[in-house]
Amino acid sequence: MTIYADNAATTCMSPAAISTMERYMESCYGNPSSLHSLGQRAAEALQSAREEIAACLGCRPAEVYFTSGGSEADNQAILSAARNGGKKGKKHIISTAFEHHAVLHTLGKLEKEGFTVELLPVGETGTVSAQQVAEAIREDTCLVTVMFANNEIGSVLPVAEIGAVCREKGVVFHTDAVQAAGHLPIDVEAQHIDMLSLSAHKFHGPKGVGALYVRKGVRVSSLIEGGAQERGKRAGTENVPGIMGMAAALTEACSHMEENARRVSALRDRLIEGLKPIPHSILNGDPVNRLPGTVSFCFEGIEGESLLLMLDEKGICASSGSACTSGSLDPSHVLLAIGRPHEIAHGSLRLSLCEYTTEEEVEYMIREVPRVVEYLRNMSPLWRDKVSGKKEFILK
Numbered sequence: 001m002t003i004y005a006d007n008a009a010t011t012c013m014s015p016a017a018i019s020t021m022e023r024y025m026e027s028c029y030g031n032p033s034s035l036h037s038l039g040q041r042a043a044e045a046l047q048s049a050r051e052e053i054a055a056c057l058g059c060r061p062a063e064v065y066f067t068s069g070g071s072e073a074d075n076q077a078i079l080s081a082a083r084n085g086g087k088k089g090k091k092h093i094i095s096t097a098f099e100h101h102a103v104l105h106t107l108g109k110l111e112k113e114g115f116t117v118e119l120l121p122v123g124e125t126g127t128v129s130a131q132q133v134a135e136a137i138r139e140d141t142c143l144v145t146v147m148f149a150n151n152e153i154g155s156v157l158p159v160a161e162i163g164a165v166c167r168e169k170g171v172v173f174h175t176d177a178v179q180a181a182g183h184l185p186i187d188v189e190a191q192h193i194d195m196l197s198l199s200a201h202k203f204h205g206p207k208g209v210g211a212l213y214v215r216k217g218v219r220v221s222s223l224i225e226g227g228a229q230e231r232g233k234r235a236g237t238e239n240v241p242g243i244m245g246m247a248a249a250l251t252e253a254c255s256h257m258e259e260n261a262r263r264v265s266a267l268r269d270r271l272i273e274g275l276k277p278i279p280h281s282i283l284n285g286d287p288v289n290r291l292p293g294t295v296s297f298c299f300e301g302i303e304g305e306s307l308l309l310m311l312d313e314k315g316i317c318a319s320s321g322s323a324c325t326s327g328s329l330d331p332s333h334v335l336l337a338i339g340r341p342h343e344i345a346h347g348s349l350r351l352s353l354c355e356y357t358t359e360e361e362v363e364y365m366i367r368e369v370p371r372v373v374e375y376l377r378n379m380s381p382l383w384r385d386k387v388s389g390k391k392e393f394i395l396k
């Protein structure tokens with residue numbers, strides 16, 4: 001038995017996305033830049049994908065740029081806004097302390113180039129308010145980049161309010177919506193979003209393909225020089241099957257969004273209720289405003305890595321921190337940002353569900369996770385010291 005509970009890291013592909021890709025790999029292999037009919041058929045397919053994605057975001061097809069995924073879209077959005085700002089002497093950027101590394105490392109690069117990056121604190125529930133953003137905006141702010149929803153703890157941020165503040169102050173607003181696209185309603189007009197990143201493999205599409213929305217009138221520059229693809233903003237022969245698979249997956253996710261969210265969040269809440277009784281544990285993220293599928297806990301006295309390996313033996317695929325930080329010994333920057341002490345941040349577990357998750361799988365996790373936690377704690381000398389009172393518990 002394998003229970004896949006790591007949907008925040010990546011998702012399985014939907015049957016519709018797979019069959020769409022197969023079709024384009026088999027028979028529509030022309031280069032969209034070629035003038036012959038096979039090429040033109042591919043170009044028409046790309047246009048239809050652009051229209052589908054635009055429909056899911058509430059924007060115009062010409063405002064959608066295909067990329068190699070969420071990381072590239074984040075890089076392109078941030079570097080474009082910084083370049084435009086820099087030209088006007090505006091070198092102040094506002095973001096949050098718990099963004100994805102695709103955002104944080106890009107901002108780090110800009111800092112070395114003389115930009116000032118202000119990372120807003122996210123508090124214990126893991127969010128920032130529009131007021132925090134409003135107070136941080138300066139004359140020389142060229143960009144606000146705040147994620148739509150956090151990939152590790154699942155909090156959903158007040159993006160529409162933040163967008164309204166940025167629009168009013170005339171500052172470009174980018175949001176990394178990689179965790180939100182296909183899962184939460186997005187309307188770039190109503191939410192006042194200037195740039196938005198998404199990635200296909202987070203909503204049952206293929207890996208290695210994503211999109212950047214850029215509102216008309218907002219300037220975007222190319223990361224990759226070469227051909228004139230993507231209206232000169234992203235050179236390279238388009239990943240036609242990937243883009244078609246992405247469009248199919250996003251259309252499918254958006255047309256079932258409400259029912260999926262209802263079903264998956266009921267499973268999520270059941271899982272949270274089932275894990276809460278584990279002593280000396282704490283739920284991470286906003287208890288109410290959270291992604292339908294994301295459950296994150298910290299367990300005192302546990303090493304996240306060992307927990308994952310043991311859960312894997314029980315057939316549960318889970319995650320501790322983000323896929324990018326696991327493998328390193330540093331605790332997750334997200335958990336540190338919400339104020340978890342190092343020791344507690346090391347004992348984190350993220351279980352992320354999707355519409356394919358079953359009730360039986362959730363019940364199995366509710367049975368097995370507490371057992372594994374108890375087993376690991378009983379092996380730990382530090383835990384014994386806490387139980388005997390030699391050391392104090394951090395979590396009540």
Ligand SMILES: *Cc1c(COP(=O)(O)O)cnc(C)c1O
Pocket residue numbers: 008009068069070071072074100102147149150151176177178179199200201202208209210
């Ligand atoms: C997965 C993820 C990314 C990176 O997307 P890729 O397509 O894997 O490059 C960026 N931001 C967030 C919030 C993510 O969850």
